[in-house]
Amino acid sequence: MKRILFLVSSLFLLTACKSTLPPESSYTAYDILFGRDYDGASFQFFEMITEESEYQMLLKDPIISPYLKPNDIQDNNFILVNLGEKPTGGWSIKVEKVKILKDKVEVVIREIPPKGMATTAITTPNFVLKIKSKKPIDIQIINPGK
Structure with a gap:
């Protein structure tokens, strides 16, 4: 019984001393601010938002603006990605890699087709990505079958 109490108290002490991460995922090079299947x-295109005047467009969007701060553009760049019109539901976008290098940021995004049966509704998947750097961005979108 004493061993069990010792183990439980030791485990409690170790977890109590463990450092915790802040609620925002600030230890990654990017955040996905918003994504949807329609609208x-x-x-297909992507647009890099790097300047204050372009950033105002995001601040005026009622869906995206809750995830932004007015001065975010000073330390971050943003990428708006649109897959274009797709004949079915189930299409998605996956961030494969965001790597901050000495002189630039490499971003690789993959277009994921639906698996199995999908709805026959036309969809237009899109998302906004916040890159936690002001370095120039090289972006690559990988399309299946191309």
């Missing part, structure tokens, strides 16, 4: 553009 994107009908053609």
